[in-house]
Amino acid sequence: MNISGKTKQETAFHSLTPDMVITLVEKGLGRRCTNLCRSLISYINRVYELQAEDGSGLVAKFYRPGRWSQAGLQDEHDFLLELAGHEIPVIAPLMLRNGSSLGSHDNLFFAVFPKTGGRSFDEYNDDQWLELGRLLGRAHNIGAMHLPKDRLTMAPDRSTRQQVDYILKGGFMPDDMLSRFKDLTDILINEISPMFNNTEMIRIHGDCHFSNLIYRPDESFFLIDFDDMVVGPPVQDFWMLLPGYREDALAEINIFLEGYEMFRNFDMSSLRLIEPLRAMRYIHYTAWCAYQFAEDGETRVDEDFGSRQYWETEMADLADQLERIVKV
Numbered sequence: 509m510n511i512s513g514k515t516k517q518e519t520a521f522h523s524l525t526p527d528m529v530i531t532l533v534e535k536g537l538g539r540r541c542t543n544l545c546r547s548l549i550s551y552i553n554r555v556y557e558l559q560a561e562d563g564s565g566l567v568a569k570f571y572r573p574g575r576w577s578q579a580g581l582q583d584e585h586d587f588l589l590e591l592a593g594h595e596i597p598v599i600a601p602l603m604l605r606n607g608s609s610l611g612s613h614d615n616l617f618f619a620v621f622p623k624t625g626g627r628s629f630d631e632y633n634d635d636q637w638l639e640l641g642r643l644l645g646r647a648h649n650i651g652a653m654h655l656p657k658d659r660l661t662m663a664p665d666r667s668t669r670q671q672v673d674y675i676l677k678g679g680f681m682p683d684d685m686l687s688r689f690k691d692l693t694d695i696l697i698n699e700i701s702p703m704f705n706n707t708e709m710i711r712i713h714g715d716c717h718f719s720n721l722i723y724r725p726d727e728s729f730f731l732i733d734f735d736d737m738v739v740g741p742p743v744q745d746f747w748m749l750l751p752g753y754r755e756d757a758l759a760e761i762n763i764f765l766e767g768y769e770m771f772r773n774f775d776m777s778s779l780r781l782i783e784p785l786r787a788m789r790y791i792h793y794t795a796w797c798a799y800q801f802a803e804d805g806e807t808r809v810d811e812d813f814g815s816r817q818y819w820e821t822e823m824a825d826l827a828d829q830l831e832r833i834v835k836v
Contacts, residue, residue, distance in 0.1 A: 519614075521572060521616055524570060529556050529568055532611065533558055533620055536604040536618070542559045552735065552800075554569075555567060555568070556568045565622070565623025566621070567622075568621075580656070580659055583656035583659050583711075583737065584734050587650075587651070587656070587711055588734055591650050591731075597728050602620045604620070624730065626723055628719055628722055630718045634763055637760055637767070640767065641746075641768035641770070642767040642768070643767075644716070645768040645770060645772040646771050648710060649771060650711075651742075652710040654711075655739060659737060659739055660739070661739045664701045664704060667788075675689070678798055678802060681814070682819070696787055696830050700787065700833060704741070707778060708778075709739050709741060710740075710742060711737065711738075714738040714740060714744065715748075716731070716745040716746065717749065718749060720732050748789070750782075753832075786829060797810055798813075801813060
């Protein structure tokens, strides 16, 4: 049993074997694979490196059941395929024999991607900031073309409120701390929600930090891992790349926006959303840890998750961030 009182649910997702992974990919692609099946790090999904018989590398992603609907998964793929169709550097899923990019087996959905090497940077020079601006400006032009069918909207009174409610109702913290967490998050959501009024909301990557950008020599940065694609403000896709708080990263912001506005206008007033989005990220991460733990009663992304100290630290961080937001 886990702290939410739920028992672990065994599904095909939990019982994947190398033989099953290779067989499903071979049937899906209509191509033979070698016996290579290397598990890759992924907290949410099951991801494997495979090799086609011709030597080309493949990456198979098996989606965790219950996290996204079939329509929501297709939203991710459609966005990737649209971006790739406009020659924006992303790694789009391969088309399967069923005519779709999304395969299924026993209520389990999966996709296959070409393996693409590259490296990550956690610091960028001026030319790279300019390039990142151009990349995201182009990507957001495509993101603004239409809305997805079944993806979250990143807004305090929507996604953040849902995450807070899940945490409060899930039995993840001591009962005597619930009211304090509720009061703090209510104040935060009420404070920042008006800031999102009249803000442009489009399809965005949603989780654009340095680990989700890879660089290939003599090519460009590639955007990877659109698993957390959402409808949200464009500023969400670059604030996590900044080296610090907004006031400490003005030079980087200016260079990034110079590149961005070569392709797309940027609403300068939306820069005020950076600190509210940082607070929302704290809650998002905590809810993500809770989802992981509740799903099987075992997985702790943070070893201290659920402890009194964990929640004391979480609430102190949120209180500090609220104070920073109010001062701005």
